[in-house]
Amino acid sequence: MSIIExxxxxxxxxxxxFLLAGxxxxxxxxxxxxxVRVDSTVYHAPAAVRVRARNTGTVTWTTGMCGLRLQRQAAxxxxxxxxxxxxxxGCDLAVLYVEPGGVLxxxxxxxxxxxxxxxxxxxxxxxPELPEAARSSQTFQVAAQ
Amino acid sequence: MAYAPDLSGNRAGxxxxxxxxxxxxxxxxxxxxxxxxxxxxxxxxxxxAATLKxxxxxxxxxxxxxxxxxxxxxxxxxxxxxGNRIGAEISDAAWLPANTGVCxxxxxxDCRYSDGVIGLYDIATxxxxxxxxxxxxxxxxxxxxxxxxxxxxxxxxSIAGTYPYPHVGETVHHVGRTTGWQSGxxxxxCTDMYRLDAPxxxxxxxxxxxxxxxxxxxxxxxxxxxxxxxxxNSVTLVGMVWSGGGFEIGNNPEGNTIYSEMWISxxxxxxxxxxxxxxx
Numbered sequence: 045m046s047i048i049e050x051x052x053x054x055x056x057x058x059x060x061x062f063l064l065a066g067x068x069x070x071x072x073x074x075x076x077x078x079x080v081r082v083d084s085t086v087y088h089a090p091a092a093v094r095v096r097a098r099n100t101g102t103v104t105w106t107t108g109m110c111g112l113r114l115q116r117q118a119a120x121x122x123x124x125x126x127x128x129x130x131x132x133x134g135c136d137l138a139v140l141y142v143e144p145g146g147v148l149x150x151x152x153x154x155x156x157x158x159x160x161x162x163x164x165x166x167x168x169x170x171x172p173e174l175p176e177a178a179r180s181s182q183t184f185q186v187a188a189q
Numbered sequence: 190m191a192y193a194p195d196l197s198g199n200r201a202g203x204x205x206x207x208x209x210x211x212x213x214x215x216x217x218x219x220x221x222x223x224x225x226x227x228x229x230x231x232x233x234x235x236x237x238a239a240t241l242k243x244x245x246x247x248x249x250x251x252x253x254x255x256x257x258x259x260x261x262x263x264x265x266x267x268x269x270x271x272g273n274r275i276g277a278e279i280s281d282a283a284w285l286p287a288n289t290g291v292c293x294x295x296x297x298x299d300c301r302y303s304d305g306v307i308g309l310y311d312i313a314t315x316x317x318x319x320x321x322x323x324x325x326x327x328x329x330x331x332x333x334x335x336x337x338x339x340x341x342x343x344x345x346x347s348i349a350g351t352y353p354y355p356h357v358g359e360t361v362h363h364v365g366r367t368t369g370w371q372s373g374x375x376x377x378x379c380t381d382m383y384r385l386d387a388p389x390x391x392x393x394x395x396x397x398x399x400x401x402x403x404x405x406x407x408x409x410x411x412x413x414x415x416x417x418x419x420x421x422n423s424v425t426l427v428g429m430v431w432s433g434g435g436f437e438i439g440n441n442p443e444g445n446t447i448y449s450e451m452w453i454s455x456x457x458x459x460x461x462x463x464x465x466x467x468x469x
Contacts, residue, residue: 092390106444108407109254109387133383134432134452136254136304137367137410138226139234139445146230151390169446 076171077101080181087186089158095181097148097167105142110135111169112152117162117183122176125159128152142170160188209344211236211322211337211366214269217315218249219345220413221322221364225271228256228264231388232271236365236412238305238429239348240316242467243280247313250459250466251411252431253281253306259386259393260284260301266308268315275315280307282462284393291396294381299393302461303454304410304431319468320345321413321424324370327362331404331439331447336369348468349423352416353457354378354399361401361453362417363430365409367445372417373403382432382452395431398452405433405451406441414453426468428453 077100082093095112099105110129115122128150129135142148152165165181209215215222220239226232235255241248249266256264256278264278284299285292292300310316322339323346329336355361355375362372377400384393401414410431415424433448441447460466 094390108446110446129385132434134434135407135446135448136252136431137235137365137405137407137433137448137451138252138255139367139408141232141234150387151385 075101075103076174078167078170078174078179080165080167080179082165082181082184085182085184087154087184088189089154089186090156091154092151093154093165095150095152095165095167097142097150097170097179099142099144099146099148102144104144105148105170107140107142107148107169108135109138109140111167112150113166113168114152114154115164115166116159117164122164126152126155154186158186160186207341208325208338209341210339211324211364211369212269214273216268217317218268218275219317219320219322220348221366223269223366223408224249224251224255224275224411225267225269226255226264227267227271228258234366234408235410236408236430237268238411238413239321239426239468240318242318242469243307243463243465247310247316247318248279249276249308249310249316250305250429251308252304252429254304254431255411256306258388259391264306264308274311276308276310278306279309280463292394294383294394297392298383299391300396301393302396302458303429304395305429305454305459305462307463317345319348321348321415322364324364327370328372328404329369331368331406331441334442336441337366346417346422346424348415349418349421349425351426351456351468353460354455355401355427355453359416361403361414361427362424363401363403363405363409363412363414363451363453365405365412365430367406367408367441367443368404368447371403371405373401373450376400376402376450395454397455397458399428399455400434400450400452402435402450404438404447404449405430406447407433407445409451426456428455429459
């Protein structure tokens with residue numbers, strides 16, 4: 045047996061044990077759950093979108109005051125169209141705690157030229173190990189003027 | 190206690206006696222040490238800039254966004270963590286109204302000169318005037334376990350004075366509870382910085398801020414920025430750290446974001462927002 049075959053077998057065995065143990069979702073747990081919401085289902089740019097991330101898990105978040113991404117739904121994926129703070133704006137350097145049940149409130153601006161379509165906001169500053177979908181708001185529409 | 194580098198690769202390191210660190214209890218409190226804040230249900234960590242005198246009161250300077258809401262007093266401060274109260278915010282500079290004087294950035298965009306905030310000690314002896322923490326390593330890598338280690342027997346710099354504004358090309362240092370002792374070059378001065386007071390969605394401008402190419406990290410807000418005199422083991426305060434700048438270079442072992450640069454509020458601006466501050 046080659047080293048590669050041996051390594052592959054070990055990896056396969058480890059994966060099997062992991063699945064048998066009921067841990068087939070290794071990143072999202074009751075501990076690190078989050079619920080991200082925006083206030084409205086439709087916005088007309090320019091507008092300020094309030095983003096509220098509720099800690100629905102069981103551990104306190106250690107986070108900060110930055111790290112929002114506005115994404116627009118494209119044909120096959122989500123594309124980032126704005127970040128907050130914008131590059132060069134800097135980021136306040138406080139550590140912020142959000143206890144279980146607590147809410148992190150942030151805002152991101154829809155500029156006057158925001159293209160109509162389906163959008164969502166990703167909160168990057170909480171549990172970066174979670175997939176984007178677990179740190180994403182619901183989808184909302186930016187309507188034409 | 191703190192930990193020395195462990196060449197075996199063990200991040201926890203080896204116990205080093207005779208040391209403390211910038212995240213530990215410190216009394217009386219000097220600049221550069223960690224403080225905790227609590228405001229209207231929110232809480233977090235920042236760094237104290239210095240213990241100062243304002244009139245006859247002994248106060249401490251830190252960042253106004255440590256407490257989240259600008260121009261609103263009431264934030265409680267503890268050290269090093271919540272549960273060990275040292276005092277409360279007594280002065281958070283009022284807004285310069287939009288479209289008045291130097292604040293000309295459009296309707297609804299108010300201004301301030303600094304991100305500073307003043308806290309009053311509950312007990313005056315809790316603060317140490319004229320001193321800033323002195324980490325044992327200058328410009329350590331952000332992942333270095335000794336980044337915030339301080340020698341018990343040589344734990345502070347003395348503050349020799351203040352200087353109003355740094356100039357481009359000068360070397361400015363800072364000390365903070367996340368990245369320890371860092372230094373860099375002043376790259377930009379007197380830049381008006383657009384900000385957002387996140388809880389209230391208030392847009393405002395911090396007037397005439399300075400950018401320094403020194404590593405900074407989440408938690409360093411409120412820390413002292415200074416010129417360093419190695420011969421005298423002293424510092425000259427030139428401002429207070431409030432923002433990361435440049436680009437993100439990673440996360441430290443605590444998970445806090447580290448930036449390649451920092452923004453400071455110059456000492457003169459702090460003095461405009463808070464007249465009557467002195468180092469002794």
